[in-house]
Amino acid sequence: MRISLFFLMSLFVFSAVSAKPVLVLSEEIIDFGDVNIADGHQTKMLVVKNEGDEPLVINQVSSTCHCVEAEWGIRPIASMSTDSIKIVLNPDMSGVISKKLIVYSNAKNKRTVFRVKAKAIRKK
Numbered sequence: 001m002r003i004s005l006f007f008l009m010s011l012f013v014f015s016a017v018s019a020k021p022v023l024v025l026s027e028e029i030i031d032f033g034d035v036n037i038a039d040g041h042q043t044k045m046l047v048v049k050n051e052g053d054e055p056l057v058i059n060q061v062s063s064t065c066h067c068v069e070a071e072w073g074i075r076p077i078a079s080m081s082t083d084s085i086k087i088v089l090n091p092d093m094s095g096v097i098s099k100k101l102i103v104y105s106n107a108k109n110k111r112t113v114f115r116v117k118a119k120a121i122r123k124k
Helices: 002-018
Strands: 023-025 029-036 042-050 058-063 068-072 082-089 095-105 111-121
Touching (some): 023 095, 023 111, 058 068, 068 095, 082 111
Parallel strands (some): 029 111
Antiparallel strands (some): 023 042, 058 095, 095 111
């Protein structure tokens, strides 16, 4: 009987300690396609889902380039709920754009990586 009670208590403590948010992105690659530099900023929305048991907090979204920025809300995302990250592309030179962005959060997967790609062109 003691072994069973110890096992149940251990299982409860383990599950309480391991309860964390789980960040899931709707896409791993945000493809803007061909964009005209003269059109300026382009935006797309990336859906973020919390598939964990605790509220998800996005602390930061960092980019490897000034040509891609991210905007996100400051409120926590409840368990099994979604929110969005606004991705802003500002193409300033012709050519292929392929940039990595990292979402930092309190999730089990503390760092979640996705990519933004586009082909910036100058239309006359």
